[in-house]
Amino acid sequence: MIFRGRFEYTIDPKGRVNIPAPFRDRLQESAQGSFFLTNFSDCLYAFAADDWARIEERLSRVPSTDRKMNAFVRFFLGGVVEVVPDKQGRILVPPSLRSYAGLEKEVVILGMPNRFEIWSLARWQEEIGRFEKEVHEDPGLAREISALGI
Amino acid sequence: MIFRGRFEYTIDPKGRVNIPAPFRDRLQESAQGSFFLTNFSDCLYAFAADDWARIEERLSRVPSTDRKMNAFVRFFLGGVVEVVPDKQGRILVPPSLRSYAGLEKEVVILGMPNRFEIWSLARWQEEIGRFEKEVHEDPGLAREISALGI
DNA sequence: GGTAATTGTGGGGAAAGGTGGGTAACGGTT
DNA sequence: AACCGTTACCCACCTTTCCCCACAATTACC
Numbered sequence: 001m002i003f004r005g006r007f008e009y010t011i012d013p014k015g016r017v018n019i020p021a022p023f024r025d026r027l028q029e030s031a032q033g034s035f036f037l038t039n040f041s042d043c044l045y046a047f048a049a050d051d052w053a054r055i056e057e058r059l060s061r062v063p064s065t066d067r068k069m070n071a072f073v074r075f076f077l078g079g080v081v082e083v084v085p086d087k088q089g090r091i092l093v094p095p096s097l098r099s100y101a102g103l104e105k106e107v108v109i110l111g112m113p114n115r116f117e118i119w120s121l122a123r124w125q126e127e128i129g130r131f132e133k134e135v136h137e138d139p140g141l142a143r144e145i146s147a148l149g150i
Numbered sequence: 151m152i153f154r155g156r157f158e159y160t161i162d163p164k165g166r167v168n169i170p171a172p173f174r175d176r177l178q179e180s181a182q183g184s185f186f187l188t189n190f191s192d193c194l195y196a197f198a199a200d201d202w203a204r205i206e207e208r209l210s211r212v213p214s215t216d217r218k219m220n221a222f223v224r225f226f227l228g229g230v231v232e233v234v235p236d237k238q239g240r241i242l243v244p245p246s247l248r249s250y251a252g253l254e255k256e257v258v259i260l261g262m263p264n265r266f267e268i269w270s271l272a273r274w275q276e277e278i279g280r281f282e283k284e285v286h287e288d289p290g291l292a293r294e295i296s297a298l299g300i
Numbered sequence: 301g302g303t304a305a306t307t308g309t310g311g312g313g314a315a316a317g318g319t320g321g322g323t324a325a326c327g328g329t330t
Numbered sequence: 331a332a333c334c335g336t337t338a339c340c341c342a343c344c345t346t347t348c349c350c351c352a353c354a355a356t357t358a359c360c
Contacts, residue, residue, distance in 0.1 A: 009308075009309090010308090010309075012309070012310070012311095013310095014310095014311090014346090014347080015346095015347095016309090018307085018308055018309080021306080021307065021308095040300070045300075054299060055298060055299055055300060056152060056263070058298045058299060059263060059298065060152060060263035060264070062263075068281070068284055068288070068291050069291075069294060069295075071277060071278070071280065071281035071284075072281060072285070072291075072295055073262060073263070074260055074262065074267070074277065074278075074281075075278055075281055076300070077152075077154060077260075077261055077262060077263070078155065078156040078260035078261055078262070079155075079156055080154045080155060080261070081154065081155050082154070086348075086349070086350090087349075087350075087351095088307085088308075088309080089307075089308080090308085090309090092346095092347065092348080094155075095346095096156050096157075096158065114299070159318075159319090160318090160319075162319070162320070162321095163320095164320095164321095164336090164337085166319095168317085168318055168319080170317095171316080171317060171318090236338070236339070236340095237339070237340075238317090238318075238319080238339095238340095239317075239318080240318085240319090242336095242337065242338085301360105302359100302360090303358100303359085303360080304357105304358085304359080304360095305356105305357085305358070305359090306355105306356080306357070306358080307354100307355080307356070307357085308353105308354085308355075308356090309352105309353085309354080309355095310351105310352085310353085310354100311350105311351090311352090311353105312349105312350085312351085312352105313348105313349090313350085313351105314347105314348085314349085314350095315346105315347085315348075315349095316345105316346085316347070316348085317344105317345085317346070317347080318343105318344085318345080318346090319342105319343085319344080319345095320341105320342090320343085320344100321340105321341090321342090321343105322339105322340085322341085322342105323338105323339090323340085323341105324337105324338085324339085324340100325336105325337085325338075325339090326335105326336080326337070326338085327334105327335095327336085327337095328333105328334090328335090328336100329332105329333085329334085329335105330331105330332090330333080330334100
């Protein structure tokens with residue numbers, strides 16, 4: 001499932017964040033509005049139930065002898081929670097995820113293919129800043145982008 | 151049985167640790183809430199009754215002539231205890247397991263496929279630190295992760 | 301442009317979850 | 331048989347989470 005757009009919200013003292021209405025509508029179609037939230041690359045990844053099921057399937061096939069990949073599973077699966085927006089469309093972000101992603105006040109939610117992401121506003125701005133710098137300095141990156149037909 | 155999420159607790163002076171409520175619920179479905187706890191890879195592994203039965207089945211097929219594997223069985227099966235959470239949802243971790251996993255105060259419980267794990271907070275942070283370093287330095291690992299469809 | 305619906309934010313109260321401690325049963329040892 | 335340390339079970343408190351309701355702001359629609 002693909003998600004589109006960028007949304008800014010504030011996380012309240014209780015740790016609740018609003019989920020964009022269009023995303024909620026899309027999630028309603030598949031599961032009963034629930035989705036899965038986990039930690040990755042300095043932000044939170046959110047997956048629709050059936051996309052997450054596919055991922056879990058693959059995670060459970062990782063051999064327990066593969067030390068590095070096991071560490072990844074500990075991190076990724078260990079981070080996950082199933083969440084359901086309340087009647088106002090918010091979810092409660094567990095303390096562990098809140099601190100991982102550095103969510104304190106201003107929050108950005110981004111659509112992505114197969115998922116959406118929850119960022120602290122400050123971190124997301126840094127990330128974008130880095131990208132803009134690189135796209136100017138790295139001709140290879142620019143070529144890769146134009147290869148997408150953009 | 152798959153377990154999801156990360157939970158932080160404190161182990162009290164009596165050696166009791168809380169078990170995450172969602173895990174307790176899942177364990178209730180199969181056995182009467184009991185599970186099996188043993189020592190492995192610097193932490194404690196916890197298995198639901200039927201998953202553990204499968205493991206014992208395989209352990210009992212290890213030929214007694216296989217010296218190395220026998221050492222493993224001694225270690226793994228020798229460490230195991232069956233535990234049942236009390237009315238408050240805690241278990242008593244036997245001293246031998248407590249010292250093996252270095253559990254003193256702060257404890258992390260992690261969901262994994264087929265089991266959950268009990269870590270000392272400090273050790274788990276080291277483990278995660280190592281992983282994050284490797285994922286940045288090792289492009290092969292990053293590729294393996296993205297191959298999971300993430 | 302005015303009205304209605306939707307969306308986002310804040311807060312209160314009830315329920316659940318987690319922590320600490322007391323006391324009685326148990327088991328092993330002298 | 332008495333003693334000591336450990337375990338099991340119980341109760342009480344505090345914090346967090348869940349589920350409401352209310353209001354402000356924005357958007358959609360006539």
